[in-house]
Amino acid sequence: MNELFLVITLLVSFGGTLLFLKAFGKGGLFAWIGICTILANIEVTIVVHAFGMDQTLGNTLFAATFLATDILSERYGRKDAGKGVLAGLVTNLSFILLSFMWVHYIPAKSDWASGFVKGLFSNTPRMLIASLVAYAISEAVDVFLYHAWWDLTEKKTGSHTKMLWFRNNCSTLISQLVNIVIFNFGAFFSIYSMSDLISITASCYVIYVATSLLDTPFIYLARKIKPSE
DSSP states (O other), rough: OHHHHHHHHHHHHHEEEEEEEHHTHHHHHHHHHHHHHHHHHHHOEEEETTTTTEEESSSHHHHHHHHHHHHHHHHOOOOHHHHHHHHHHHHHHHHHHHHHHOOOOOSTOOOOHHHHHHHHTTTHHHHHHHHHHHHHHHHHHHHHHHHHHHHHHHHHHOOOOSHHHHHHHHHHHHHHHHHHHHHHHHHHHBOHHHHHHHHHHHHHHHHHHHHHHHHHHHHHHHHHHHOOO
């Protein structure tokens, strides 16, 4: 059952990226990056067993942010891809501030939800700071590598459009490795044993490899979409 939910989440994450592009153009991609970063930072607190390994959730939503950034690079250029990264950073910072305040309110006697909120978000600052650092570094790496690979393939092929699959996958696979190592060790060090942490990190990266390869058809579709803007 977990495997089915992960596949559905992947389709929603990648499909939503294209939907927001179609409906709102590059502004929609900025918004989708913000939505995915918030949801992924909540979802990543859950560990599930799927495809024969333990893994944190949030992998597919984080993968969608890399897809959105690569689409921004491909369609609108490096400057707008950088704005997409900035949108994710501002979203993360806003969520850190708000979630920190949620757990410090004094609830009314009639309140029933604050206990659940505190249970969910009491560890949020550490996780979100780790996520913020990992996101900032890995997305910057992704944008840099995407355009570095693009310059290389253009020189090799003489075409500005060929080998999209190469620059998309090579930039994403490297940047997601950076992301998952920084985040997992920043967020979960001393919470899980070192062996469990390494295992979870490895399994998360296996999922990232799969999602990186599976997002290739979506970026080709994104290049053909005519946004309603």
